[in-house]
Amino acid sequence: MGKFWPPLGSPFQLLLLACSFALAGYAGVRLLADDWFQVALWFVGAAVVHDLVLLPLYATADRALVRAAGAAGQRERAAYVRVPAVLSGLLLLVWFPLISGRVADRYESATALSASGFLGRWLLITALLFGGSALLLVVRLRRATKERPPAVH
Incomplete structure (x- = not known):
């Protein structure tokens, strides 16, 4: 097959792959059993x-972030903004109905738990992600300056 195809893994890896395909197939059959048209419409709409909409937005934001980082030596610092932004955005995407409060009544009736606090928790997690990323950047910059030999004049 050439260099483009990875070699087959161990029998355990192949078994895990076969099991994951079987599980995905089972989930697909169960998902499409009730109202397949609405599910298909949701996937196409998504x-x-x-x-x-989303791809042009985050591609433009990422391009602006890299430009703002400036010189080529500073561009790797964009990852310290990208990672927490992606994780925060993913959490927002998954939990948006509860964060926005749109389904609070349904959530409370289904779980008997309060739907309040999702916005605050998401904001706290977002702040912790960006704060942790900033702290990691500071630690790595300090290590890099300590390891760098002094300049000879």
Whole structure:
């Protein structure tokens, strides 16, 4: 197959791969059993919204971030903003109905738990992600300056 195809793994890896395909197939059959048209419509809608709305937004934001980082030596610092932004955005995407409060009544009736606090927790997690990333950047910059030999004049 050449250098483009990875070699087959161990029998355990192949078994795990086969099990994951079987589980995905089972989940797909169960998901499509009730109202397959609505599920298919949701997937197509999600793909269209992602490709036509979200992708241009975050690609533009990432390009602006890299430009703001300036010189080539500073560009790797963009990852210290990218990672917490992606994780925070993913959490927002998954929990948006509860963060926005749109389904608070349904959530409370289904779980008997209060839906309040999701916005505050998401903001706290976002602050911790960005704060931890900033702390990691500071630690790495200090290590780099300590390891760098002094300049000879």
